[in-house]
Amino acid sequence: MSGRIGEASDTLLYLNGVSVSFDGFRALNNLSLVLAPGEMRAVIGPNGAGKTTMMDVITGKTRPDSGEVVFRADTDLTHLDEPAIAALGIGRKFQKPTVFEPHSVYDNLLLALAGNRTPRRALFARETAAERDRIAALLDTIRLTEHRHRRAGDLSHGQKQWLEIGMLLAQEPDLLLVDEPVAGMTDAETAETARLLREINRSKSVVVVEHDMDFVRALDVKVTVLHEGSVLSEGSIDHVSNDPKVIEVYLGR
Amino acid sequence: MRPSFATFAPPAFVLGGASLLVLGNVALAASSPWHVSIFVVSLAGKYLAYAILALALDLVWGYVGILSLGHAAFFALGGYAMGMYLMREIGTRGVYGNATLPDFMVFLNWTELPWYWYGFHHFAFAALMAVLVPGALALVFGFLAFRSRVSGVYLSIITQALTFALMLAFFRNNMGFGGNNGLTDFKDIIGLPLHADGTRDGLLLATALFLSIAFLCARFVVTSRLGKILIAVRDAESRTRFLGYRPESYKLFVFVLSAMIAGIGGALYVPQVGIINPGEFSPANSIEAVIWVAVGGRGTLAGAMLGAVLVNLGKTYFTSALPDVWLYALGALFILTTLFLPQGLIRIFARKPAVTASEIPAAKERPA
Numbered sequence: 001m002s003g004r005i006g007e008a009s010d011t012l013l014y015l016n017g018v019s020v021s022f023d024g025f026r027a028l029n030n031l032s033l034v035l036a037p038g039e040m041r042a043v044i045g046p047n048g049a050g051k052t053t054m055m056d057v058i059t060g061k062t063r064p065d066s067g068e069v070v071f072r073a074d075t076d077l078t079h080l081d082e083p084a085i086a087a088l089g090i091g092r093k094f095q096k097p098t099v100f101e102p103h104s105v106y107d108n109l110l111l112a113l114a115g116n117r118t119p120r121r122a123l124f125a126r127e128t129a130a131e132r133d134r135i136a137a138l139l140d141t142i143r144l145t146e147h148r149h150r151r152a153g154d155l156s157h158g159q160k161q162w163l164e165i166g167m168l169l170a171q172e173p174d175l176l177l178v179d180e181p182v183a184g185m186t187d188a189e190t191a192e193t194a195r196l197l198r199e200i201n202r203s204k205s206v207v208v209v210e211h212d213m214d215f216v217r218a219l220d221v222k223v224t225v226l227h228e229g230s231v232l233s234e235g236s237i238d239h240v241s242n243d244p245k246v247i248e249v250y251l252g253r
Numbered sequence: 254m255r256p257s258f259a260t261f262a263p264p265a266f267v268l269g270g271a272s273l274l275v276l277g278n279v280a281l282a283a284s285s286p287w288h289v290s291i292f293v294v295s296l297a298g299k300y301l302a303y304a305i306l307a308l309a310l311d312l313v314w315g316y317v318g319i320l321s322l323g324h325a326a327f328f329a330l331g332g333y334a335m336g337m338y339l340m341r342e343i344g345t346r347g348v349y350g351n352a353t354l355p356d357f358m359v360f361l362n363w364t365e366l367p368w369y370w371y372g373f374h375h376f377a378f379a380a381l382m383a384v385l386v387p388g389a390l391a392l393v394f395g396f397l398a399f400r401s402r403v404s405g406v407y408l409s410i411i412t413q414a415l416t417f418a419l420m421l422a423f424f425r426n427n428m429g430f431g432g433n434n435g436l437t438d439f440k441d442i443i444g445l446p447l448h449a450d451g452t453r454d455g456l457l458l459a460t461a462l463f464l465s466i467a468f469l470c471a472r473f474v475v476t477s478r479l480g481k482i483l484i485a486v487r488d489a490e491s492r493t494r495f496l497g498y499r500p501e502s503y504k505l506f507v508f509v510l511s512a513m514i515a516g517i518g519g520a521l522y523v524p525q526v527g528i529i530n531p532g533e534f535s536p537a538n539s540i541e542a543v544i545w546v547a548v549g550g551r552g553t554l555a556g557a558m559l560g561a562v563l564v565n566l567g568k569t570y571f572t573s574a575l576p577d578v579w580l581y582a583l584g585a586l587f588i589l590t591t592l593f594l595p596q597g598l599i600r601i602f603a604r605k606p607a608v609t610a611s612e613i614p615a616a617k618e619r620p621a
């Protein structure tokens with residue numbers, strides 16, 4: 001334990017030898033990863049490399065068979081469930097955009113706003129001016145102000161992705177896990193999303209999983225390449241894209 | 254809750270309709286073609302009691318997606334609580350003339366009132382139990398089921414098992430609830446003779462009043478922020494978890510509330526039909542309630558109430574005119590509305606969905 005305390009100040013998230021098997025198949029294989037506070041990290045890797053499973057483990061959806069996941073100095077996330085981990089300040093965007101479809105864009109953000117999550121509070125909650133201001137600012141950030149009264153289910157795919165990022169921000173997490181944010185986006189939307197994530201990264205730590213190499217390049221951050229459940233390569237985008245191992249299993253194909 | 258048409262129209266219809274029937278019974282001579290017979294008054298009271306059950310079911314099925322196939326159990330428990338009071342009200346007028354023991358206990362050679370019958374000679378106590386017992390059962394059952402994340406078909410099946418188990422238990426004579434005969438031969442309620450027209454008129458009005466109150470409570474819940482969270486849980490449960498909500502506590506809240514409302518329905522039902530027996534726990538009853546809600550309009554509250562009244566009108570007609578056809582007619586109605594009016598009959602009355610939850614996906618895909 002003492003070794004980790006020493007690292008505490010420059011470590012926000014620490015995955016140490018995490019393994020997960022599904023029916024004997026190793027989705028994560030002794031995976032280790034260190035994320036510094038304020039860092040943005042891009043995670044790439046072929047389909048089935050374990051990227052989503054890694055996020056499942058960090059957010060409490062999947063319990064690892066072995067290994068530890070330490071958040072901040074000393075919180076082991078593997079003993080906590082999803083709402084508890086969310087309350088610690090970890091937000092997550094799903095690979096398939098998931099918003100509350102029958103609700104308006106505005107209400108989606110309202111429900112995501114940080115605050116008391118008990119049924120009793122929700123039953124008597126009245127919208128406050130502070131909440132309205134906060135939502136207005138978020139709508140501006142995710143460029144959906146004009147669409148605030150629309151049913152979220154009627155948004156385009158790209159707009160849903162943004163709404164979900166907006167919901168993530170509304171939670172006010174310290175760490176955002178963003179799974180394939182630009183899947184199904186136009187080039188213009190992709191560029192816009194890269195800009196948005198970099199802006200978010202000014203105040204929050206971010207882990208982005210993405211296949212789109214132009215997007216990853218635009219983020220201009222350290223890249224981790226996953227393959228068969230463990231780290232294959234790590235470094236700048238130029239470093240990993242010139243790594244022969246990476247070219248062989250991922251980029252070269 | 255904004256004061257709107259959707260909020261006040263259903264209670265207005267219910268209270269207005271019930272008042273007209275009572276007026277037709279009280280104010281018009283029996284010779285008048287507009288006279289409403291006491292039979293019709295009690296029939297209407299029975300339908301409105303069913304509407305309370307439908308409302309309760311819609312709250313959990315329509316808004317959080319819990320398809321309970323055992324909701325009639327809560328209704329029946331409320332009914333038994335009221336039935337126990339009505340039994341004790343009989344007093345010495347029973348066949349055996351025992352002041353404390355109901356007839357069936359004397360018949361079984363019991364000499365003492367079981368402890369769980371204590372207090373039921375007070376109307377207020379029985380009324381409280383009609384709400385608390387279903388609520389407590391829902392609390393325990395829901396706590397265990399939701400905490401272990403039982404959902405979907407599995408949850409439906411265990412709710413069905415719950416009502417089935419209760420039916421078997423209540424059939425047993427030594428449970429102390431009258432076995433398969435149940436509780437019946439009631440004489441009066443809070444001192445008023447049950448066979449008198451005035452009492453029956455009053456019961457109809459009371460049922461209409463409680464249905465209206467239950468509707469307004471349910472409406473307050475579904476239009477609150479909590480209501481929005483319920484719909485979010487229904488459509489994307491895991492999304493709510495990663496946002497920091499605990500879906501199980503939301504489910505538990507509505508499930509308990511719903512069971513308590515259903516219990517009130519049962520308590521109002523029993524004095525009007527004059528009997529409660531284990532048949533009320535029959536799984537088929539719970540399934541019929543699901544059909545009322547589906548036919549009337551799931552996730553609309555008002556639709557569920559409408560469905561309960563219309564389907565039971567149909568049932569009353571068919572079971573006297575064409576008894577063999579009823580189940581087929583019910584099945585056909587269910588299939589036709591599912592195919593051609595998936596939002597239910599309420600759509601005919603209200604073009605706009607009455608509440609926000611009406612866009613119910615037939616089979617919503619859950620996120621990963």
Ligand SMILES: Nc1ncnc2c1ncn2[C@@H]1O[C@H](COP(=O)(O)OP(=O)(O)OP(=O)(O)O)[C@@H](O)[C@H]1O
Binds near residue numbers: 027046
């Ligand atoms: N709940 C599960 N049950 C069984 N197998 C699973 C489960 N979740 C993931 N897997 C398997 O684990 C492996 C890793 O999946 P994961 O979704 O983490 O990959 P990924 O890197 O996110 O891939 P993609 O780029 O396609 O999203 C895959 O082979 C997948 O089939």
Ligand SMILES: [Mg+2]
Binds near residue numbers: 051052053095179
């Ligand atoms: Mg994935």
